[in-house]
Amino acid sequence: MRFVIIGNSAAGVAAVETLRRLGGFQHRITVVSDELTGAYSRCLLPDLVAGKSTEYSIRLRPAEFYRRLEVELLAGVAAVEVRPGEKRLVLQDGRELAYDRLLVVTGASPVLPAVPGVKAEEVFTLRTLRDARRLSALVPRVSGAVVVGGGLVGLKAAYALKQAGLAWVTVVVTSPRLLIRQLDERAAAMVERELLNAGIDFIYNARVKAFAAGPQGRLTGVELEDGRELPAGLAVVAKGVRPNSGLVEKAGGKVGQGIVVDGNMRTSLDDIYAAGDCIQVTDRLTGQKVNSALWTLAFEQGRYAAANMLGIARPYPAPLTRLNSARFGGVDVVSVGNLEGEEVLAQYDPLSRTYRRLVFDGERLAGFILAGKVDGAGVYTALVKSGRPAWAYRRQLLQGQVGSVSLGTLLEQGKKDLNRNCHINTAT
Numbered sequence: 001m002r003f004v005i006i007g008n009s010a011a012g013v014a015a016v017e018t019l020r021r022l023g024g025f026q027h028r029i030t031v032v033s034d035e036l037t038g039a040y041s042r043c044l045l046p047d048l049v050a051g052k053s054t055e056y057s058i059r060l061r062p063a064e065f066y067r068r069l070e071v072e073l074l075a076g077v078a079a080v081e082v083r084p085g086e087k088r089l090v091l092q093d094g095r096e097l098a099y100d101r102l103l104v105v106t107g108a109s110p111v112l113p114a115v116p117g118v119k120a121e122e123v124f125t126l127r128t129l130r131d132a133r134r135l136s137a138l139v140p141r142v143s144g145a146v147v148v149g150g151g152l153v154g155l156k157a158a159y160a161l162k163q164a165g166l167a168w169v170t171v172v173v174t175s176p177r178l179l180i181r182q183l184d185e186r187a188a189a190m191v192e193r194e195l196l197n198a199g200i201d202f203i204y205n206a207r208v209k210a211f212a213a214g215p216q217g218r219l220t221g222v223e224l225e226d227g228r229e230l231p232a233g234l235a236v237v238a239k240g241v242r243p244n245s246g247l248v249e250k251a252g253g254k255v256g257q258g259i260v261v262d263g264n265m266r267t268s269l270d271d272i273y274a275a276g277d278c279i280q281v282t283d284r285l286t287g288q289k290v291n292s293a294l295w296t297l298a299f300e301q302g303r304y305a306a307a308n309m310l311g312i313a314r315p316y317p318a319p320l321t322r323l324n325s326a327r328f329g330g331v332d333v334v335s336v337g338n339l340e341g342e343e344v345l346a347q348y349d350p351l352s353r354t355y356r357r358l359v360f361d362g363e364r365l366a367g368f369i370l371a372g373k374v375d376g377a378g379v380y381t382a383l384v385k386s387g388r389p390a391w392a393y394r395r396q397l398l399q400g401q402v403g404s405v406s407l408g409t410l411l412e413q414g415k416k417d418l419n420r421n422c423h424i425n426t427a428t
């Protein structure tokens with residue numbers, strides 16, 4: 001059987017490993033990637049910009065990975081067309097590849113606002129290694145930056161730019177506060193304080209009107225809709241991502257909030273599977289169809305897709321799609337599941353400088369936020385995932401005494417979750 005995989009990141013690497021682990025070496029595997037390098041951790045790109053990681057240290061697998069697993073890697077070339085009727089794939093350079101089963105793991109691309117100047121060379125997104133390299137090359141030549149977007153990627157980018165040595169970094173946020181989709185007011189204020197201390201400024205309730213250029217066409221600043229003008233030698237736009245579902249859509253496949261897949265990661269096209277940031281999933285807690293845009297989910301889905309491609313039926317359970325964590329200086333934050341519910345308990349512990357918010361729906365923990373110290377986050381996550389009754393443990397959970405939440409199996413599960421998470425990822 002010939003397997004072709006389009007995309008070489010979290011979902012693609014997980015799929016390759018699973019195909020070999022479960023299917024042995026008798027199958028042929030070809031990976032097509034429009035990036036030039038081997039796979040790397042996107043989550044760690046801010047660390048690269050900050051000068052705290054190297055390209056070597058953020059590699060996902062060693063250089064010999066593809067050779068060892070006997071994978072043909074076609075790097076630096078995009079797949080431009082899928083012909084499901086012929087079971088063929090067309091590459092940008094005109095080559096055609098035949099497949100028996102195709103996996104689409106094309107990820108997502110940053111959304112750019114439709115405002116004048118957004119295409120300027122000094123206006124960046126932070127999604128690829130190429131973005132990070134270009135950004136790092138410009139940093140020593142400018143004094144300040146504007147980051148557009150107060151979500152996790154925007155804040156990580158802002159923090160990284162400050163650490164990289166910029167004199168000023170201003171974050172422009174559309175909402176009245178930071179991390180509006182991940183944190184409540186209290187936790188967001190803790191992150192804000194940490195970032196203010198690091199020398200980052202914030203402008204809330206503001207929208208970008210244009211990226212302004214000087215006579216030589218270089219970025220000089222960012223104009224806001226309210227008339228303010230912020231000087232900037234570079235800008236980073238972090239306004240979310242859009243799934244790369246075009247190949248499947250053009251081939252006639254169903255697309256909603258991403259490529260539509262069934263419980264076995266099959267698209268609506270014969271012998272074509274999809275996983276990762278490019279697909280639509282059903283959130284376990286809300287039942288809503290959403291785009292799946294998390295590293296851990298992409299990795300997990302790549303594994304499920306590969307097993308199913310081998311004919312080993314592995315139904316993919318509806319995932320928790322709200323699962324975020326980051327570290328900003330001395331403040332760790334983890335936020336999982338629902339932010340609101342029937343019963344909300346919240347407490348700040350001044351001794352450990354930790355804020356905990358628990359959201360209960362009946363007996364079950366439907367979500368939580370930890371800010372400050374996040375020890376035991378895996379246990380809270382396991383409780384949310386499992387849906388087991390947790391109300392009886394509310395006091396211990398609120399006080400962070402998870403060791404006394406004597407749910408052995410959950411503890412084990414929690415540890416596993418923590419260990420394999422890119423989302424427990426550092427932005428320091």
Ligand SMILES: Cc1cc2nc3c(=O)[nH]c(=O)nc-3n(C[C@H](O)[C@H](O)[C@H](O)COP(=O)(O)OP(=O)(O)OC[C@H]3O[C@@H](n4cnc5c(N)ncnc54)[C@H](O)[C@@H]3O)c2cc1C
Pocket residue numbers: 006007008009010011012032033034035041042043044045046077078079080105106107108126127128153156244247275276277278293294295296297298325422423424425
């Ligand atoms: C700065 C940053 C920080 C992040 N931090 C976190 C975090 O802390 N926690 C977390 O869970 N997630 C985080 N994420 C999100 C996480 O990186 C993604 O969820 C994950 O990378 C998705 O993996 P994927 O394999 O689905 O797709 P991607 O990583 O997007 O990879 C898809 C690959 O396919 C390639 N491709 C696309 N189209 C084609 C084509 N036509 N032909 C050939 N190749 C193609 C792309 O170039 C890319 O290499 C972060 C992302 C960024 C950018």
